[in-house]
Amino acid sequence: MKIDWGKISIKDLASLVCGKLNEKEIDAVLVGGACVSIYTNNTYVSYDLDFVSHTSLKHIAGALSGLGFRRESTRHFVRKDCPFFIEFVAPPLSIGTEPVKQRKKLKSRFGELVLLTPTDSVKDRLAAFYHWNDTEALEQAVLVAKAQKVSLEEVRRWSEHEGHMKKYEIFIATLKK
């Protein structure tokens, strides 16, 4: 299949990366802003694909070279003609102090993509708002919560566990606007 790297969508690229890693028996989960892009159908645009994997970066680099991506710094991979930037953030796969237990699988013509569930994606963005006061991350959490079926009960439970109920209330108020 011919790939137009300059115009590839974030979902297709993420699926390609997951598929290539899967071929080499490397588990990886897409997290961060890229999940927001996918769940909101690009209402929010991210050029950053963050994955979490427990496999060594050396093995990951070997697999990604098969797609023409080269390691630029410790954890980043780029391809000259592709606008997206791939990063493997340090494991474990967690949101706040809790491990991520569920994964969502999406199929595209390029393969199967493994990513955070919509509820975990909201929690992931809220973690940035809770800990760093990042209001852009709050907006992203709201976008996902509006576009996807999200368990607000679970988001509330997690927020309470993280000790950020006041900011959770801000999230709910923003969501209702």
Next chain:
Amino acid sequence: MLEGLLGNIVIEKIFFTLLVYGEGYPLGMAKNFGEPVNRFQQQLKRLEDSGIIASRLIGNVRLYTFNPRYPFLKELKALISKAYEFVPENEKNKYYKRRTRPRRAGKPL
């Protein structure tokens, strides 16, 4: 104290600095401990790559803190706090009791 566990005395110094002051930057740490700045830069990068600490740029200075999103932060801080209790008083006075309250710009020392 934790050198055997952390594999590196510089990391212990970084952890104690971040525990006591809440934040730190490479040159400040290097001056405080009288050691080359690249030693701190290397280890700070390593810790940041591992998600244990996070940084932001303020002007020209890269300021580091513990990463509040690191899942084992509470446990890590508990260990560092325990180890810090065993730091000799003279060392605490020398390295970890720097003035942290504000100083008005232009005020003579």
